[in-house]
Amino acid sequence: MCRQLLRCSRRQLLFAGLGAVGWQAAAASKPWTARAVPTSEPIRQLQSGGPSGLLGTGASGGLWALSLTGQAPRRLADGLDADTPLATGHGRIAARMAGGGLWLWEDGRIRESPSASLAGHAGLLILSLAVVAVLTDPPTHRIARFEPDNSGRWREVARSRDAVLPDARPLQVDLDGRGDGGHLAVLAGPDGNRYTHGVLGDGIEATAVLWLERHGLKVMRTLRLPAPHVLEDIAPRPVRLPGAPERFGLLTVRSGPDGGQLALVTADPVRQQGLLLAAIGDTVGGFHRWLAPTTDGHHLSAVHTPHIGGVLHVYQHEGQHLTRRRLLDDVSTHRIGTRELDLAVWLRGLLVLPSQDGRRLRVLNPASNWAQQPSIPLPARISMATALADASAMAVLAEDGRVWIVG
Numbered sequence: 001m002c003r004q005l006l007r008c009s010r011r012q013l014l015f016a017g018l019g020a021v022g023w024q025a026a027a028a029s030k031p032w033t034a035r036a037v038p039t040s041e042p043i044r045q046l047q048s049g050g051p052s053g054l055l056g057t058g059a060s061g062g063l064w065a066l067s068l069t070g071q072a073p074r075r076l077a078d079g080l081d082a083d084t085p086l087a088t089g090h091g092r093i094a095a096r097m098a099g100g101g102l103w104l105w106e107d108g109r110i111r112e113s114p115s116a117s118l119a120g121h122a123g124l125l126i127l128s129l130a131v132v133a134v135l136t137d138p139p140t141h142r143i144a145r146f147e148p149d150n151s152g153r154w155r156e157v158a159r160s161r162d163a164v165l166p167d168a169r170p171l172q173v174d175l176d177g178r179g180d181g182g183h184l185a186v187l188a189g190p191d192g193n194r195y196t197h198g199v200l201g202d203g204i205e206a207t208a209v210l211w212l213e214r215h216g217l218k219v220m221r222t223l224r225l226p227a228p229h230v231l232e233d234i235a236p237r238p239v240r241l242p243g244a245p246e247r248f249g250l251l252t253v254r255s256g257p258d259g260g261q262l263a264l265v266t267a268d269p270v271r272q273q274g275l276l277l278a279a280i281g282d283t284v285g286g287f288h289r290w291l292a293p294t295t296d297g298h299h300l301s302a303v304h305t306p307h308i309g310g311v312l313h314v315y316q317h318e319g320q321h322l323t324r325r326r327l328l329d330d331v332s333t334h335r336i337g338t339r340e341l342d343l344a345v346w347l348r349g350l351l352v353l354p355s356q357d358g359r360r361l362r363v364l365n366p367a368s369n370w371a372q373q374p375s376i377p378l379p380a381r382i383s384m385a386t387a388l389a390d391a392s393a394m395a396v397l398a399e400d401g402r403v404w405i406v407g
Helices: 010-029
Strands: 034-037 043-048 054-058 063-065 074-077 087-089 092-096 102-106 109-113 131-137 140-148 154-159 171-173 183-188 208-212 219-224 237-241 244-256 259-267 275-281 291-295 300-304 311-318 321-328 345-347 350-354 360-365 371-377 382-387 394-398 403-406
Touching: 043 087, 043 382, 043 394, 074 102, 092 131, 102 131, 109 154, 131 154, 219 275, 237 291, 244 275, 244 291, 259 291, 259 300, 259 321, 275 311, 300 321, 321 360, 345 382, 350 382
Parallel strands: 275 321
Antiparallel strands: 034 403, 043 054, 054 063, 063 074, 087 092, 092 102, 102 109, 131 140, 140 154, 171 183, 183 208, 208 219, 237 244, 244 259, 259 275, 291 300, 300 311, 311 321, 345 350, 350 360, 360 371, 382 394, 394 403
């Protein structure tokens, strides 16, 4: 598939679609298997990319290039924070050092900014000319942009004014359809008192969405929720808007007295600096009931109550309402108390998600009215999953630190 869909020609898109159809037919005819990946220690973080195609942060803080062909892993670094996710892109790897500094790998060279105060558990984002991180800025947390100076040392060049979630996962997204690569969306307005549920790793929830200019980090658009609602999420998901292929919205969760609701946030066509809740689904039903969204950028779906039963629903955007259809029971894409919000993976048009006990992978085909394919047994309970770069297979991390390739 084309990495940058906006730059693909119509012919490329046609061939990519035909390739996906052929891949789905092959996948349906061949049983999926789980193949062990050699590791030298229990793995805590998993990320596609890097020199071998798959990276893992070990429990000791070592960064490993994991082999997809059964070779021994190669150590790339030591002293990293095993609880903070890795980031890859533009030929780089970014990580948080155990002491809070910024660690970077590029073309085999390592750069460190040990004086930086990156927030633990927060996301890193690699842009073409910069790295974006969440900084601890007592008593708050803010977004910062790092760039290399003339000597190659990475330094902070901009910092946001508004406070963001301490574990926020910023993303680059084009909400206005400008075709300029997009700017930075991040969940903000942290509040520890408005909605005390605390299933996503801490008791602090977002009350706002910010869209920041990616260079100077000035606020371009904002959505602020009035009490008693919050955004019970840390990482909104980009989705293409119907009838506007160049423009994206954000799929997230609004929660309040009646539980969680799937919500679509878009740029406000009337207010130049505003974002709005363009469409919203019905509540899950009941205080402190939550849902876990998953999307490939086109299909909107969510697992309702993933901690107590887990039911997959698919949604349709109809005006200002997201209507839902129940699809599948006994699934879960989130473990209570963790920040890994989506254990599902989309592989060339197929949705792959864990069973409720995390020991099987369920496979559905949206192109065939969400028909189920044979499930895939796992040797241990899943804790993280990621698609490989070509989406031909997925890497699965188990709770005990072992890794498998499934495909």
